Amino acid sequence: xxxxxxxxxxxxxxxxxxxxxxxxxxxxxxxxxxxxxxxxxxxxxxxxxxxxxxxxxxxxxxxxxxxxxxxxxxxxxxxxxxxxxxxxxxxxxxxxxxxxxxxxxxxxxxxxxxxxxxxxxxxxxxxxxxxxxxxxxxxxxxxxxxxxxxxxxxxxxxxxxxxxxxxxxxxxxxxxxxxxxxxxxxxxxxxxxxxxxxxxxxxxxxxxxxxxxxxxxxxxxxxxxxxxxxxxxxxxxxxxxxxxxxxxxxxxxxxxxxxxxxxxxxxxxxxxxxxxxxxxxxxxxxxxxxxxxxxxxxxxxxxxxxxxxxxxxxxxxxxxxxxxxxxxxxxxxxxxxxxxxxxxxxxxxxxxxxxxxxxxxxxxxxxxxxxxxxxxxxxxxxxxxxxxxxxxxxxxxxxxxxxxxxxxxxxxxxxxxxxxxxxxxxxxxxxxxxx
Numbered sequence: 001x002x003x004x005x006x007x008x009x010x011x012x013x014x015x016x017x018x019x020x021x022x023x024x025x026x027x028x029x030x031x032x033x034x035x036x037x038x039x040x041x042x043x044x045x046x047x048x049x050x051x052x053x054x055x056x057x058x059x060x061x062x063x064x065x066x067x068x069x070x071x072x073x074x075x076x077x078x079x080x081x082x083x084x085x086x087x088x089x090x091x092x093x094x095x096x097x098x099x100x101x102x103x104x105x106x107x108x109x110x111x112x113x114x115x116x117x118x119x120x121x122x123x124x125x126x127x128x129x130x131x132x133x134x135x136x137x138x139x140x141x142x143x144x145x146x147x148x149x150x151x152x153x154x155x156x157x158x159x160x161x162x163x164x165x166x167x168x169x170x171x172x173x174x175x176x177x178x179x180x181x182x183x184x185x186x187x188x189x190x191x192x193x194x195x196x197x198x199x200x201x202x203x204x205x206x207x208x209x210x211x212x213x214x215x216x217x218x219x220x221x222x223x224x225x226x227x228x229x230x231x232x233x234x235x236x237x238x239x240x241x242x243x244x245x246x247x248x249x250x251x252x253x254x255x256x257x258x259x260x261x262x263x264x265x266x267x268x269x270x271x272x273x274x275x276x277x278x279x280x281x282x283x284x285x286x287x288x289x290x291x292x293x294x295x296x297x298x299x300x301x302x303x304x305x306x307x308x309x310x311x312x313x314x315x316x317x318x319x320x321x322x323x324x325x326x327x328x329x330x331x332x333x334x335x336x337x338x339x340x341x342x343x344x345x346x347x348x349x350x351x352x353x354x355x356x357x358x359x360x361x362x363x364x365x366x367x368x369x370x371x372x373x374x375x376x377x378x379x380x381x382x383x384x385x386x387x388x389x390x391x392x393x394x395x396x397x398x399x400x401x402x403x404x405x406x407x408x409x410x411x412x413x414x415x416x417x418x419x420x421x422x423x424x425x426x427x428x429x430x431x432x433x434x435x
Contacts, residue, residue, distance in 0.1 A: 006037060009074050023059070023067035030057060031068065037075055042117050043143040045080045049089050050108040054096035061093050079151075117147045119162045124179060128428035134185040138166060138178035183426055184210075190425035195361035201338050205421060213419035215311040220412040221391055223255050223277050224314055228304050231287045231296040241292065242268040243278060251277075257389065258396060276390035283320070284313050315419035318387050328364045328372070329380035334424055335359060336384060336407075341417040345408045352377045388413060 006028055014021040031048045032040055049068075053061050069084030083089060088111050096104030112118050119142035121127055128135055142165045149156045166179040173181060191206045193199055215221075227235075236244040245267060251257065252265045257273045259265050268275055278294070281287045286300030296304075303310040319337065321330050335355050340346065346354075352374035359372045366376050388394040393413030396405055409417060 006032065009071055012074055013071055017070060020063070020067040020070055023064045024071040026057070026059070027053070027064050027068035028071055037072075037077065040080070041140065041144050042080065042083070042115065042147045043112075043140070045083050046112055046115060046117075049083060050092045050111060051105070054093055054104055055101060061097075062090065065089055065093070116150050116156065116158065117143050119143055119146065120158050122159055122163050122166070124163065125166060125182060126428045128430065130429040132185045132189065134178075134181040138182050141165065141178065186427075186429075187425050189429075194363055195358070197358045197361035198335070201335065201358060205338065205425070208418065209422040209425055212312075213315075213415055213422055215307060216412050216415045218412075220416075221310060221314050223251070223273075223390060223392055224281065224310070225304065226251070226254065227277055227281055228286055228296060228300050231281075231294055231300060232304075234290070234293040234295050235287075237289070237292045237294060238267075239292075241289070243274065243294075248274060255392060272386055273389040276386035280314070280317055280387065280390060283317055286313075311419065312423075314391060315416045316423035318384075318391075318416065318420035319424045322383055325380065325383070328359070329383070331362065331364065332359055332377050332380040333384040334421070336381060337417045337421060340407055340409050341414055341421070343409065343414060345406045347406050348381075349374070351407050352381065355381075391416070393417075 010021060010025055010028070013024055027048070028037075030052055031044060049065055053064060057064060065084045069081040072078075072081035072084065092104060092107045092111060095107045119127065119139055127139060131139060142162050145165045146156065146158060146161060149161060166182075167177050169175050169177055187206055187209060191199065191202045193202055230247065235247055238244060248268050248271055249265060251274050252259070252271055255273075257271055259270045263270050265271055268278075278287075281300070284299070284303070285297055286303055287294050288297050289295075303313060319330060319334055321327075332355055335358050336351060339351065339354060355377055356372050356374045359377075364372055366372050385394065388409070389396065393410055393416050395408040395410055395413075
């Protein structure tokens with residue numbers, strides 16, 4: 001059956017219902033953008049009715065929605081036409097009008113999720129709210145596949161279908177898959193970054209980060225494995241909800257974490273890397289507090305049972321934003337990691353100077369509005385040091401004051417740095433406030 005011709009449909013509507021023809025013309029221009037109606041999907045129709053129409057289009061939105069429904073019905077697209085005058089559309093438009101854009105947007109997202117055609121996040125890919133052309137193409141293709149499966153009446157596992165659609169080799173992509181296309185797009189965007197110094201530093205990583213970074217041979221991330229293993233039977237906490245003294249002393253003896261300024265280790269506060277380790281385990285949702293005990297979660301148990309999953313989760317967390325951190329702080333840690341990844345000892349002052357130069361080239365400014373100085377780097381660099389030391393990824397050589405030691409990653413630390421940079425490069429882009 002040939003696709004309905006928009007001009008012919010509008011002409012027919014002009015003859016039969018001239019009062020709604022102009023509203024229908026306005027709606028279909030927004031919806032199809034001059035393309036044939038056969039190119040639109042259920043996701044397109046829902047996004048127009050529940051977001052574009054109430055936010056960007058002026059006029060009587062209810063009337064415009066009904067006019068679009070008449071046009072689609074004339075074209076034999078009854079399933080899409082039904083959305084135009086559905087109770088869900090009426091309700092969402094009312095929410096926008098009465099309660100504002102934020103409430104309307106919440107109603108839109110809830111209704112869109114209920115349709116089943118919205119591709120879900122999967123472990124291999126979390127969707128961006130700001131999509132490049134490749135990611136948009138992948139998202140549209142997945143949504144169309146979900147819609148077809150639902151219309152066919154088959155049981156639909158949305159996550160499995162999305163994973164299959166993203167990872168299957170496709171002739172139209174020259175044998176590539178959508179997942180690789182999206183990852184390549186994100187990696188390229190990350191490499192381009194901001195500022196010539198940042199781009200020059202990042203350029204070699206476009207090839208190095210193309211494939212996942214495997215865990216090195218031999219033991220690694222042993223402190224995290226130890227803590228999660230203890231949590232299988234529960235880790236006792238003090239009245240102030242710190243780790244019990246016995247656990248602190250066991251960790252100090254097992255991993256030779258040097259306390260600040262040679263302080264005698266008695267409580268958790270005497271061992272900053274252990275505190276960082278516990279915080280990391282909580283951030284990964286591998287442990288949770290139950291009363292005065294720290295217990296292993298199903299996620300933590302899965303990490304212990306799957307070394308690859310543990311490696312990917314822990315390394316991804318190395319550059320994840322800490323509570324209260326700004327984008328500048330994350331950028332500082334990311335740049336420092338790029339400078340450290342190939343080994344070679346770097347003095348603290350030298351590393352700060354080099355990082356500050358790149359950060360200023362990106363256009364960042366200090367909290368006071370001036371240039372970023374090496375002193376402004378103290379807190380994010382200390383956070384990076386805490387995370388690396390917690391996982392035994394940085395050489396400290398038993399120094400009594402590891403904070404003043406030169407920076408030198410272990411062999412496992414260099415692999416972890418590459419894995420962390422890859423996770424950072426492939427992260428989804430979000431609008432401010434969306435993650």
